[in-house]
Amino acid sequence: MHTPSATITLYLSARNKIVALASGTGRRWAETALALAGFTEDDDLLHTLPLDYPARARQALTHLHQAARDCQVRVATHPRPYLGDIAEAIVAALPGSWAATVLGLREQQDQHHLRDYLWETSALYELLEKERLGFAAFLRDGGGTELLLVERPSDGSYVVGALTPSADHLNATAPPPRSVIASHAHTAAALIRTRLLPDYERAVHLSRLGEAEQDLRWAQEAHEPGAYYAAALDAALDRFRTQAAAFIATLRDGEPLTAEQSVFLDRVEDGLGLTLDEPHELDSEALADAQAVWLIHGEELIEMARAATPPPVTAAKDRAPATAVLPPSAVVASATGPHR
Template sequence: MSPSSEITLYRAHDKIVALPSGTGRRWAETALDLAGFTENHDRIHTLALDDQAQARQALKHLHQAARDCQVAVTTHPRPFLGDIAEAIALALPGHWRAAVEPLREQQDQHYLRDHLWETGTLHGLLQKDGLGFAATLRDGGGTELLLAERPSDGSYIVGALTPSPDYVRVTAPAPRSVIASDARLAARFIQTHLLPEYERAVHLSRLDEAEEDLRWAQVSEAGTYDTVDLEAALYRFRTHATAFIATLRETTPLPVEQAVFLDRVEDGLNLDGLDDPDPEALADAGAVWLIDGEELIEMARAATPPASVTPARPKALSTAALPLPAVAATAPGPRR
C-alpha cells in the first residue's frame, strides 16, 4: 500500500524544517512528534541542529516512526525558502520582514494566487504545482511581495500582492514578476524592476481613484448622495493627496507658485488630521477638494514617470495610509 502522506525535509541554516502533507497528514505529524520535532505557532515542524548527535538520533527515529505510520520521507534538494526570503529582505533598502507561508493543501496556494496582482507565471505556479512553501516580504508601509521557488529549475520568482482595497482600488497594469537564480539577484531585480513598476502602478491607481471620486462629487447635487459615501470619498482623496504632495515635493523641482499651492492645499485639506471628525474641518476640506482637487491631480499626473523609467523608490508612494476611520472602512463609497 502506498503512503497516503509525506514528510518533506528542508535544510535551513540552523535547523531542519519538515512539511507534512497528504490525505493522511495526521500520521506524518505523529511521526514528527515521536521523533522530537517541535511545532511552532505557524504549524511548522523544526529540528534544531545545535546538537549534531541529538539531531542525527532524531532523524533516525523519524525514519523508523515514518515506516511504522506508513509515511514517506523525502529531502528537498534546495535551501529552505525561509532562508532565501530572509536574505532577500536584508538586501533590500529600508526595513523589510520575511514570513514563511506553509502550503499544505492546494487551497493554501489558491488563497495566495487570488491575492496576486499579476496573472502570469507566478499565478500559474500557484494554481498547478505543489510548492510546499511560499514566503511574503513586507516593508511595513503596505507593500507586500510573494516569493516562491519554481520546481522546474529551482529558480526563485517574486511577484506583487494586490494592495488592500482599503488603501487603493488598483486600476493600473500589474507590475511584472521577476525571476532570479539566487537571493542576491532576486533582491537586485526587485529593487531595480519590480518595486519601481509597483510604485508607478500604485501611483496611477491613486490618480484614477482620486479623479473618479472628484468627478462624482462635482456632478452630484446636494441631497442626491449618501453623506457616508461623500465622507468616504473625501477621506480617500485626502489620503491620496498626502502621497501626491509628498511625492511632488521630493521628486519635482517646484516653481514658487506651485510650492505655495501645495502648502495651501495641504493646510486646507487638513492632512495632519485625517481622522479628525470635526465637522467644520471636514467642511473646509471638502471645499478645497472641490475647488483645488483637479489641479492637484493634474500636477501629480504630470509628474508620473513613463513606464520605461525606473526611478528610485519614493517613500511617498507607499500604499499604506493611516488607519481608516469607521466611516471609510465600512462605507461602500461612490462605486458606480
C-alpha cells in the same frame, strides 16, 4: 505493494535546524511519524529538528525513518536551500523594516488559495496553479506592502510577486507590478529594490489618482440633498485630503517645480488645511474652504500628479545566471536512509 499516501520532505536550514514538511492525503500519519521521532511543531505549524547536537539529530532522523516505514510514509530530502532562509536573506537586504513569514503548502488547495491574493496573474499564478510547491513566504514591510516568494521547481529560481493591497487600504485599479525572477537571494532582493517596489509604488500612486478622480467627478456631478449625501461628501473630501498630501509630497520630491507650480501647491495645501497641526480636525468654515478648493482645484492637482508619474521600470534581463547550489549536509542524507 502499498504506495505511501503521504510524504515527509526534509529541508536543511542555515539556522542549524532541519525543517520537515508533511504532505499528502495521509499527512496525519506523516505528522505522527515526525512527533515520534522528536520533531517539534512551532507556531507556524512547521516541524523542526535542531542540529545543535549532531549525535542526537542523527538518532532522531534514524527514528524518523523507522517511524515513517511503520506509518507507510515516504521520506525525501530536498536538494535546495530552505525557502525560509532565502526569505530572511531577501528581507535583510530590503530598505526599511521588512519581515518574512513562511507558509507550508501541505495541500494543493493551499496554493490555489494564494492565487486569489496575487495582484499580477502571470508566472506566479501559473506556478501556484500547476506546480507542486513545498513552501511560500510572505514578505511584509509593515506599511501595507506584501510580496509573495516561491521557488520554481523546474530550475530552482525564486519568483517574487506583489499581493493585491487590502481593499480597505486601496482600490487597486492600475496595471499591477510585474513579478521578478532570480537564481539566488541577493539578486532577488536587488530586483525587488530596483524594479518590483518602484513599480508597486507607481501602481499604488496611479490607483490613488484613479480613486481621487472618481471621488471628484462624483462630488462635482451629484447634488442630492440630505444627511447621507453630506456624510458621503465629507468622507470623500477627507479621502482626497489624505491623497492630496501624498500627491503634493511626491511632486515636491520629484522634478524641480516652476514658480507657478510651487505657488499652486502651496495654495492647495493651505486651502485643504494640510498645514494645520491637526490636519484632519477642521471647523465648519475651514471645511467649507477645503471643499471649495477640492472642487475647483482638485482636477488640476490630479492632472499635475499624473503627469509627473514616472514610467514603469523596465529591465533587459529579470533573472541572474544559474549558480550551483550545494546539497544538504551528510547528516541529513545519511540518517534518513534510501528514498522509498
